[in-house]
Amino acid sequence: MYRRINEFIHLLKVSGVSGISRRYFVMNSFDGALTMLGVIVGAYVAGVVNPKTIIGVGLGASLAMGISGFSGAYMTEKAERLRKLKKLRKAMLADLDKSLHNRASRLASLWLATVDGVSPFLAAMVSITPFFLAVSNIISVEHAVLFSISLIMIVLFFLGFFLGRISKENAFLWGLRMIVAGIATAVISLLVGGW
Amino acid sequence: MKGHDPVVKRLILDVLKPLEPPINEFAVKLASLHGVDHVNVSLAEIDQSTESVKVSLEGSEISIEAVKRRIEELGAVVHSIDEVLVGKKPQVK
Numbered sequence: 001m002y003r004r005i006n007e008f009i010h011l012l013k014v015s016g017v018s019g020i021s022r023r024y025f026v027m028n029s030f031d032g033a034l035t036m037l038g039v040i041v042g043a044y045v046a047g048v049v050n051p052k053t054i055i056g057v058g059l060g061a062s063l064a065m066g067i068s069g070f071s072g073a074y075m076t077e078k079a080e081r082l083r084k085l086k087k088l089r090k091a092m093l094a095d096l097d098k099s100l101h102n103r104a105s106r107l108a109s110l111w112l113a114t115v116d117g118v119s120p121f122l123a124a125m126v127s128i129t130p131f132f133l134a135v136s137n138i139i140s141v142e143h144a145v146l147f148s149i150s151l152i153m154i155v156l157f158f159l160g161f162f163l164g165r166i167s168k169e170n171a172f173l174w175g176l177r178m179i180v181a182g183i184a185t186a187v188i189s190l191l192v193g194g195w
Numbered sequence: 196m197k198g199h200d201p202v203v204k205r206l207i208l209d210v211l212k213p214l215e216p217p218i219n220e221f222a223v224k225l226a227s228l229h230g231v232d233h234v235n236v237s238l239a240e241i242d243q244s245t246e247s248v249k250v251s252l253e254g255s256e257i258s259i260e261a262v263k264r265r266i267e268e269l270g271a272v273v274h275s276i277d278e279v280l281v282g283k284k285p286q287v288k
Contacts, residue, residue, distance in 0.1 A: 010216075013215075014215045014216060016215070087244065088213055088244055088270075091213075091242075091243075091244040091245050092211060092213065092244075092245060092270070092271075092272055093272070094272045096270055098267055098268060099267065099268060099269065099270035099271075100216075100268060100269060100270055101213060101215075101270040
């Protein structure tokens, strides 16, 4: 098991996916969180605050983002990786079928597709968890809206913080920038929903 | 009565490899082969996608086929076998 994990990590390292994994993770989590922010704020302003409806819309949106993310990223990455592998075959004058580069290429496409699909799904699901509590009458719908928006802001902050740490800049400032993007989304949703 | 089987004790290869894995990892993967005790990989040439290296292996009983298979698994190609040292290994019958 330990050997398999080591091999898995080694293949990912050979295929050079760490940078693009981080980008996909942050971008798609951001998409998932802001999509749900728009849905929740828009629904609240429009007066559609049935928690079951919010959960239904949230689940539908999360799944759609997840499936589209996975399939889109898989096809894109597969095309790019095949192109890169063919270029290497030409340089090496060898087919490389039994090589780790061939395995790494296939694994990289699957890995990146998984990151692309799972990150918006998870971010969206985290955002709507207070509504599950509202359905069970543990908290009120208004509290669920408030907690949900707070959770989304926390997710955005940590995404920004993560980016700040990667770029070795002020992580706290990066977190705040993401929150500002979140607030801007909420305000636009309020204005559009209220109209 | 003791017999003697010839075995490969040193092997020098001219190898073309992709840039990944780097030569230190490449050497470690070759050194993990049974019968190989020391591996020396030195860089001869490098370009945008590939590098030409000289691989020297020393050990008690090197299998040329196993070395070639491992090199192929690492995405590299053996251009030529430049030097072989063969010695006799005592075998108890």
